[in-house]
Amino acid sequence: MKSAVRDRLRLLALLRAAGPVLLASLCCQILLAGLVPPATAVALAQLLGRVQEVRAGSLAAAAVPLLFFAGVLLLGHGLEAVRDPLAYAVQARIDGRHRAGVARLAATSHTIDALERPEVQRLIRLARADPENWTERTPGAGAVAQLAEFGRAVTLLSSSVVLAAYAWWLIPLLVLPALLYQQLNRRDSMRWYRAWRGNSGAALRAGLWYDAIVSPSEGKDIRLFGLGGWALDRSEEHIHTLYDPVFAVARHQLRSQWRQLAVLLVPMTVAFLAVSLAAARGQRSLAVAMAVLSAGAAVYRAFGGEPRDMTGGIASLHAADRLRALLEPSARTSAPEGTDAAPGAVPVRFEEVGFTYPGTSRQVLDGLDLEIRPGELVAIVGLNGAGKSTLIKLLSGLYEPDRGRITAGGVDIAALGPVAWRRRIAVVFQDFVRYHLSAAENVALGNAAVPVDRAAVREAARDAGLTKVVERLPDGWDTPLARTRTGGVDLSGGQWQQVVLARALYAVRTGARLLVLDEPTAHLDVRTEFEVFERLAAHKGDASVVLISHRLSTVRRADRIVLLEGGRVVESGTHERLVAAGGRYAEMFAIQADRFNRGYDDRIEEDELI
Numbered sequence: 179m180k181s182a183v184r185d186r187l188r189l190l191a192l193l194r195a196a197g198p199v200l201l202a203s204l205c206c207q208i209l210l211a212g213l214v215p216p217a218t219a220v221a222l223a224q225l226l227g228r229v230q231e232v233r234a235g236s237l238a239a240a241a242v243p244l245l246f247f248a249g250v251l252l253l254g255h256g257l258e259a260v261r262d263p264l265a266y267a268v269q270a271r272i273d274g275r276h277r278a279g280v281a282r283l284a285a286t287s288h289t290i291d292a293l294e295r296p297e298v299q300r301l302i303r304l305a306r307a308d309p310e311n312w313t314e315r316t317p318g319a320g321a322v323a324q325l326a327e328f329g330r331a332v333t334l335l336s337s338s339v340v341l342a343a344y345a346w347w348l349i350p351l352l353v354l355p356a357l358l359y360q361q362l363n364r365r366d367s368m369r370w371y372r373a374w375r376g377n378s379g380a381a382l383r384a385g386l387w388y389d390a391i392v393s394p395s396e397g398k399d400i401r402l403f404g405l406g407g408w409a410l411d412r413s414e415e416h417i418h419t420l421y422d423p424v425f426a427v428a429r430h431q432l433r434s435q436w437r438q439l440a441v442l443l444v445p446m447t448v449a450f451l452a453v454s455l456a457a458a459r460g461q462r463s464l465a466v467a468m469a470v471l472s473a474g475a476a477v478y479r480a481f482g483g484e485p486r487d488m489t490g491g492i493a494s495l496h497a498a499d500r501l502r503a504l505l506e507p508s509a510r511t512s513a514p515e516g517t518d519a520a521p522g523a524v525p526v527r528f529e530e531v532g533f534t535y536p537g538t539s540r541q542v543l544d545g546l547d548l549e550i551r552p553g554e555l556v557a558i559v560g561l562n563g564a565g566k567s568t569l570i571k572l573l574s575g576l577y578e579p580d581r582g583r584i585t586a587g588g589v590d591i592a593a594l595g596p597v598a599w600r601r602r603i604a605v606v607f608q609d610f611v612r613y614h615l616s617a618a619e620n621v622a623l624g625n626a627a628v629p630v631d632r633a634a635v636r637e638a639a640r641d642a643g644l645t646k647v648v649e650r651l652p653d654g655w656d657t658p659l660a661r662t663r664t665g666g667v668d669l670s671g672g673q674w675q676q677v678v679l680a681r682a683l684y685a686v687r688t689g690a691r692l693l694v695l696d697e698p699t700a701h702l703d704v705r706t707e708f709e710v711f712e713r714l715a716a717h718k719g720d721a722s723v724v725l726i727s728h729r730l731s732t733v734r735r736a737d738r739i740v741l742l743e744g745g746r747v748v749e750s751g752t753h754e755r756l757v758a759a760g761g762r763y764a765e766m767f768a769i770q771a772d773r774f775n776r777g778y779d780d781r782i783e784e785d786e787l788i
């Protein structure tokens with residue numbers, strides 16, 4: 179009960195976001211609209227009374243009550259007309275602020291492990307207040323609905339005064355059944371809501387299949403594998419899972435409607451008959467009877483309202499609370515931002531680092547020790563699943579080690595603070611992001627914190643071998659890299675990789691001192707790859723480079739090659755030294771060289787190693 183009141187007060191507190199003028203306007207609208215029904219009753223009574231009095235004389239005597247009645251009606255219409263625009267404006271401001279808060283929350287979570295959890299994704303979906311179906315409500319809608327409850331309370335109180343002025347017993351006879359009627363309606367309404375919400379996962383899954391059918395990217399598979407009919411069937415199955423319980427609730431409610439009708443009609447008929455009889459017998463005037471009947475009807479209208487607006491709005495606020503608790507930076511990642519003291523490249527060390535992904539039991543890194551010296555180009559190799567990308571995710575602070583630590587210049591990167599640390603590193607992930615922005619913006623996003631430096635963009639593009647690609651674009655650097663945008667084009671996989679490489683090189687040109695590349699050339703042809711590496715080695719300056727690649731022909735030019743296996747470094751040295759040592763690396767290199775000479779792909783898989 180206490181928490182229900184607290185939730186209602188929270189909804190009301192949100193109204194501050196609307197600003198004083200808008201909020202005051204909405205409050206006035208609600209207050210005045212709440213007074214209109216009883217005022218109509220009174221005006222009607224006065225008009226009738228006067229018309230009866232002057233029946234034989236001039237109608238001009240009824241002008242004042244007629245004007246009053248017309249005024250009340252006009253006011254009612256005017257208030258009705260401004261209600262939706264005002265409520266919409268207030269709601270939009272509250273929801274805008276709420277959504278920005280949720281987005282900020284997700285963006286300021288320094289690690290990504292929480293974002294990968296299904297529970298967090300579900301909460302984001304609920305908290306972001308972006309309704310996708312009629313059951314979803316926003317905090318703004320909840321706040322406006324809560325304020326509207328006051329308007330209904332005003333109607334109820336003022337109508338009750340009119341009723342009580344006639345006879346006190348009309349209050350329990352009309353108000354109590356109206357209250358019961360409201361509770362029954364609300365209970366039914368919430369049953370619908372819960373039946374739908376309980377299966378909202380099915381709505382999500384149906385939506386995923388639907389999106390797959392209409393999206394251009396999945397559309398390729400859907401067509402080539404003839405999945406269209408199959409995907410439609412899946413979508414329909416989920417829709418049935420979603421709707422069947424809702425229809426069952428609806429059928430049950432239709433059958434039990436007589437209860438609501440009885441609650442409403444029996445006392446209302448008794449009360450209205452009593453009032454009408456008194457008027458017919460001349461005990462009370464017809465005018466007074468009209469006022470009472472009108473106020474009685476207003477009482478029932480006062481008990482309307484949409485409970486789902488408030489329930490949905492509160493659910494969204496609660497989801498945001500739970501999200502905040504889950505995404506709140508941990509003690510390590512929320513360490514105060516350290517000063518970015520050392521401007522040049524510093525040694526980076528993994529010290530006894532152990533890591534297991536949340537929710538799994540396999541130790542991906544197990545006591546890993548590795549040093550990346552300033553200015554060094556270190557290549558990390560290993561079989562699929564050896565933990566190479568995981569190492570990079572830890573290095574960039576997207577996950578925290580379970581044990582051990584990673585230091586830069588002797589300082590734990592957690593103590594440096596994620597923002598300061600990430601300014602020093604530039605990372606290209608395997609699953610890089612293709613932003614639907616212009617070519618220049620796609621490169622300059624390598625360092626969004628500084629104003630775009632067009633010269634640095636061009637130089638980074640040259641080093642990544644991107645210049646010729648950009649020259650062929652219809653609008654050069656300003657061409658949007660997305661077919662879905664007007665004038666936009668799509669690039670090939672290799673060309674996109676060059677864009678992303680340029681993005682990382684741009685970061686280095688604008689201050690990053692550690693360049694991390696996870697398979698940056700997997701899509702490049704041999705010649706482009708060779709040129710890119712030549713330029714990378716020549717232009718990396720004093721930055722250190724960590725490079726992951728399955729192509730051993732590429733990594734042989736690295737200063738040092740590190741082989742990862744069983745979650746730790748098992749071999750380390752130059753290509754020549756490792757080949758001479760005749761260990762695992764030498765074995766992998768021999769297989770790859772053999773495959774390459776025979777014209778196959780030069781990657782190797784685990785089962786090819788004995």
Ligand SMILES: Nc1ncnc2c1ncn2[C@@H]1O[C@H](COP(=O)(O)OP(=O)(O)OP(=O)(O)O)[C@@H](O)[C@H]1O
Nearest residue numbers: 294535538542560561562563564565566567568569
């Ligand atoms: N987000 C994740 N949650 C749980 N397990 C994960 C996650 N990402 C990777 N793994 C697991 O961690 C292990 C190491 O994965 P990782 O991507 O680091 O390997 P890799 O050496 O980069 O492989 P590849 O050469 O195929 O890219 C794998 O067993 C993988 O299934």
